[in-house]
Amino acid sequence: xxxxxxxxxxxxxxxxxxxxxxxxxxxxxxxxxxxxxxxxxxxxxxxxxxxxxxxxxxxxxxxxxxxxxxxxxxxxxxxxxxxxxxxxxxxxxxxxxxxxxxxxxxxxxxxxxxxxxxxxxxxxxxxxxxxxxxxxxxxxxxxxxxxxxxxxxxxxxxxxxxxxxxxxxxxxxxxxxxxxxxxxxxxxxxxxxxxxxxxxxxxxxxxxxxxxxxxxxxxxxxxxxxxxxxxxxxxxxxxxxxxxxxxxxxxxxxxxxxxxxxxxxxxxxxxxxxxxxxxxxxxxxxxxxxxxxxxxxxxxxxxxxxxxxxxxxxxxxxxxxxxxxxxxxxxxxxxxx
Amino acid sequence: xxxxxxxxxxxxxxxxxxxxxxxxxxxxxxxxxxxxxxxxxxxxxxxxxxxxxxxxxxxxxxxxxxxxxxxxxxxxxxxxxxxxxxxxxxxxxxxxxxxxxxxxxxxxxxxxxxxxxxxxxxxxxxxxxxxxxxxxxxxxxxxxxxxxxxxxxxxxxxxxxxxxxxxxxxxxxxxxxxxxxxxxxxxxxxxxxxxxxxxxxxxxxxxxxxxxxxxxxxxxxxxxxxxxxxxxxxxxxxxxxxxxxxxxxxxxxxxxxxxxxxxxxxxxxxxxxxxxxxxxxxxxxxxxxxxxxxxxxxxxxxxxxxxxxxxxxxxxxxxxxxxxxxxxxxxxxxxxxxxxxxxxxxxxxxxxxxxxxxxxxxxxxxxxxxxxxxxxxxxxxxxxxxxxxxxxxxxxxxxxxxxxxxxxxxxxxxxxxx
Numbered sequence: 001x002x003x004x005x006x007x008x009x010x011x012x013x014x015x016x017x018x019x020x021x022x023x024x025x026x027x028x029x030x031x032x033x034x035x036x037x038x039x040x041x042x043x044x045x046x047x048x049x050x051x052x053x054x055x056x057x058x059x060x061x062x063x064x065x066x067x068x069x070x071x072x073x074x075x076x077x078x079x080x081x082x083x084x085x086x087x088x089x090x091x092x093x094x095x096x097x098x099x100x101x102x103x104x105x106x107x108x109x110x111x112x113x114x115x116x117x118x119x120x121x122x123x124x125x126x127x128x129x130x131x132x133x134x135x136x137x138x139x140x141x142x143x144x145x146x147x148x149x150x151x152x153x154x155x156x157x158x159x160x161x162x163x164x165x166x167x168x169x170x171x172x173x174x175x176x177x178x179x180x181x182x183x184x185x186x187x188x189x190x191x192x193x194x195x196x197x198x199x200x201x202x203x204x205x206x207x208x209x210x211x212x213x214x215x216x217x218x219x220x221x222x223x224x225x226x227x228x229x230x231x232x233x234x235x236x237x238x239x240x241x242x243x244x245x246x247x248x249x250x251x252x253x254x255x256x257x258x259x260x261x262x263x264x265x266x267x268x269x270x271x272x273x274x275x276x277x278x279x280x281x282x283x284x285x286x287x288x289x290x291x292x293x294x295x296x297x298x299x300x301x302x303x304x305x306x307x308x309x310x311x312x313x314x315x316x317x318x319x320x321x322x323x324x325x326x327x328x329x330x331x332x333x334x335x336x337x
Numbered sequence: 338x339x340x341x342x343x344x345x346x347x348x349x350x351x352x353x354x355x356x357x358x359x360x361x362x363x364x365x366x367x368x369x370x371x372x373x374x375x376x377x378x379x380x381x382x383x384x385x386x387x388x389x390x391x392x393x394x395x396x397x398x399x400x401x402x403x404x405x406x407x408x409x410x411x412x413x414x415x416x417x418x419x420x421x422x423x424x425x426x427x428x429x430x431x432x433x434x435x436x437x438x439x440x441x442x443x444x445x446x447x448x449x450x451x452x453x454x455x456x457x458x459x460x461x462x463x464x465x466x467x468x469x470x471x472x473x474x475x476x477x478x479x480x481x482x483x484x485x486x487x488x489x490x491x492x493x494x495x496x497x498x499x500x501x502x503x504x505x506x507x508x509x510x511x512x513x514x515x516x517x518x519x520x521x522x523x524x525x526x527x528x529x530x531x532x533x534x535x536x537x538x539x540x541x542x543x544x545x546x547x548x549x550x551x552x553x554x555x556x557x558x559x560x561x562x563x564x565x566x567x568x569x570x571x572x573x574x575x576x577x578x579x580x581x582x583x584x585x586x587x588x589x590x591x592x593x594x595x596x597x598x599x600x601x602x603x604x605x606x607x608x609x610x611x612x613x614x615x616x617x618x619x620x621x622x623x624x625x626x627x628x629x630x631x632x633x634x635x636x637x638x639x640x641x642x643x644x645x646x647x648x649x650x651x652x653x654x655x656x657x658x659x660x661x662x663x664x665x666x667x668x669x670x671x672x673x674x675x676x677x678x679x680x681x682x683x684x685x686x687x688x689x690x691x692x693x694x695x696x697x698x699x700x701x702x703x704x705x706x707x708x709x710x711x712x713x714x715x716x717x718x719x720x721x722x723x724x725x726x727x728x729x730x731x732x733x734x735x736x737x738x739x740x741x742x743x744x745x746x747x748x749x750x751x752x753x754x755x
Contacts (some may be wrong), residue, residue, distance in 0.1 A: 025541065051541060062530050062564030069471075069534020072519070075541065077534075089560065096524045102735045105512040105520035106502045110736070165736045169557055181495050210739070252701075256740035269583070 009151035029082030064090030099142030150197030156207030173227035183232030300337025353592035374407025405681030450652030455676035491713035555586025573639035605642035617647030
C-alpha cells in the first residue's frame with residue numbers, strides 16, 4: 001500500500017484497468033501528452049501508447065458522442081470532461097442518447113462508458129470552473145452518478161464504473177484532489193498522506209456502486225453528504241462537538257437507501273449538505289426520501305445546507321460555499337427541533 | 338459616433354426564401370448539372386485538397402434514357418441490379434401501405450422515403466454486410482436490402498406483442514444489431530458523431546469493418562454534424578458521412594440550413610475530407626461513390642462526405658401536409674427523375690428487364706407487403722391497451738433493475754395503507 005492523493009488514486013485506477021483490459025481507453029482535452037490539466041492521466045500515453053490515451057478536440061459534444069459510438073462497438077471508453085461546467089455541449093448526448101440506448105433498442109445496444117469530470121468549488125474557479133451539476137445527471141433515467149470522497153474510494157469506485165455495463169457519470173471533487181479540505185479556508189490544509197483513506201492498494205479492487213459509507217457513527221443526528229462536503233461535515237461536527245452520524249453517499253444513483261433509512265431511524269434527525277444550488281438540488285430528493293421512509297421517526301424538520309441559488313461567485317466564494325459555521329447552525333436547529 | 342460615418346446604411350436582414358411556395362410554379366430554372374459520365378473518377382488515395390471541385394459538381398452515371406456513362410459506371414451484374422430494383426420496389430410498396438395504415442388509425446406515426454429509395458438501397462448493397470450503419474429515419478431501405486424481416490418492421494410500427502423493441506419506440510425507429518443497423522434516435526444528427534466513434538473503435542481494434550451514417554440537409558446545422566466532421570477528419574476515422582439533401586426539412590427549404598450559397602458537400606472542404614456530390618436518384622452513381630468511399634475507408638485513408646442530391650417526394654411524416662408549404666407538383670417536375678424508373682430504364686436498355694417484368698415485380702412487392710401486413714395485423718396494431726407487461730417498462734433502463742425502479746414497478750401491487 002502506498003499513500004496517494006486522489007489524483008494519484010484515479011490515475012492508478014486507469015492504469016490498473018488499461019493494464020487488465022485492452023478495451024479500456026481514455027481521451028479528452030489535454031489528456032494525452034500532457035496528462036490532463038489536473039494530471040489524472042499522467043504517463044498513461046507514455047505507458048500505453050497514443051491510441052489508448054489521446055488528446056481530443058475542444059468539443060464535449062464530440063467527446064461524449066464518439067465515446068458512445070466506441071462503447072456501442074464494445075470498447076470501454078473513459079472520457080475526461082475538463083470541468084463539469086463544460087459538460088453541457090455534450091449533455092444532449094447523455095440525456096437523449098447514452099442513457100436510453102439500452103432501453104430503446106430493448107437491450108440490443110449498450111453503452112458501457114465512463115464520463116469523468118472534476119466538479120465543485122473552493123478553488124477560486126469562478127462561475128465556469130466551480131459548478132456542481134450532479135442533479136442534471138441524477139434526474140436522467142439510465143445514467144449512474146458516482147462521487148468519491150477519498151483516494152481509496154476514488155480508485156475502487158472508478159474501477160467499478162469502468163466495469164459497469166451502463167453509462168456512469170464519475171464526478172471528482174477537485175477541491176480535495178490534493179488534500180481533504182475541511183471547509184475552513186483560512187486554516188492550514190492537511191495533505192492526503194495524513195489521512196487513513198489515502199492508503200491505496202497498487203492493484204485491482206472495487207467498491208460497489210450503490211453502497212454508501214458511514215464515515216462516522218453517531219447518535220445525535222444523521223448528516224448526508226458526498227464529495228468535498230463529507231470532510232466539511234466531519235469538521236463541522238467535530239467543531240460543534242455534536243455526535244453526528246455522517247454518511248458519505250458515494251453513489252447518488254443508484255442510492256443506498258437502506259443505510260440512510262437505518263441511520264435516520266436511529267437518530268431521528270437529518271441534515272443534508274451539498275455544494276450545488278438548492279432548488280431542485282439532490283438534497284430535495286434526499287429530503288423527500290427521508291420523509292417518505294422515516295416520517296414517524298423524525299424528531300425535527302430536515303435541514304439542507306447547500307450552495308445558494310445564484311451563479312457561483314468569485315470574490316464571495318467563502319460566503320457561498322457551505323462552510324462549517326453554516327452546517328453547525330443547521331445542526332443546532334435540528335437538535336433544538 | 339458620427340452618424341454620417343454609417344451612411345449610406347445598406348444593412349437589411351436576409352431571410353432565405355425558396356423559389357416556389359404553394360400556388361407558384363415549381364422553379365428549377367438556372368440549375369445546371371454536369372452531363373452524365375463527365376465527372377472524372379479519382380484514385381482512392383487522392384488527396385482531399387485535389388478533390389475540392391467535386392463539392393460543386395454532381396456525379397452522374399445514368400442519363401435520362403437509362404444509359405450508363407463514364408468512369409463512375411460501377412461493375413455490377415444485372416442480377417445485382419435487379420435485386421436493387423426489387424428492394425426499391427419493396428421499400429416503396431412498404432411505405433405506401435404503412436403510410437396508409439397510419440391514416441387508418443393502426444399506428445401513431447409513419448415516415449416514407451418516397452423518391453429517396455436509391456440512396457439507402459444502393460449504399461447498403463455497396464457496403465459489406467457487416468459494416469455498421471447509423472441511419473436517420475429515412476433509410477428503411479437499408480433494412481430491406483439487408484433482408485431484415487418485413488414483418489418485424491411492421492410489428493415495430495404497430496408496437497404489438499411481437500414488437501422487437503417492446504413498444505418503447507416511436508414507429509419506424511428500428512434497431513437491429515444483427516443487421517448492423519443502429520437504433521434510430523428520433524433526435525437529429527446525434528448518430529453522426531456516434532458513427533465516427535464506432536469507426537474509431539473499429540480502427541482501434543483493427544477489425545476491417547467501417548461505419549456509414551446518414552443525416553438530412555436540415556440537420557447539418559446541428560453541432561453534432563460539425564463535431565462529427567472534426568473528429569472524423571482528425572482521427573481519419575473509417576466512416577462515410579452521408580448528407581441526404583432532399584431539399585426540405587419539414588417546411589423549411591435547404592437554404593435555411595445554409596444551402597443557399599454553397600453545397601452541403603462543400604462542408605467537407607473545410608474539414609479536409611473528400612467532398613462528393615452525387616445524383617441521389619441515380620442508383621449507379623450512388624453505388625459507385627459509396628464503393629469508392631468504402632474502399633478508401635477500408636484502406637485506412639479516412640472518411641468521405643457524400644451529399645446525395647435528391648427530392649423528398651412525400652411529406653416529412655404523417656404529421657404534416659406538404660401542400661401547405663411547397664408546390665404540389667414540385668416533386669413530379671424534379672429534373673433528376675425518379676430513382677426506380679431510372680434503374681428500370683437502365684435494365685431495359687441493357688436488355689435485362691422489360692416493362693412486363695417490371696409490372697410483375699411491382700405487383701409481387703405489393704402482394705408481399707399486403708400478405709405481411711395481414712400477418713402483422715393479426716398479432717395486433719397500436720392499441721391503448723399495450724400488450725407488453727407492466728414490468729417490461731422498467732427493464733433495460735439499466736442492466737439490472739435498481740431498487741427505486743423496482744419500487745415504482747411494484748407500487749401498484751401494494752395495498753392501500755390501513
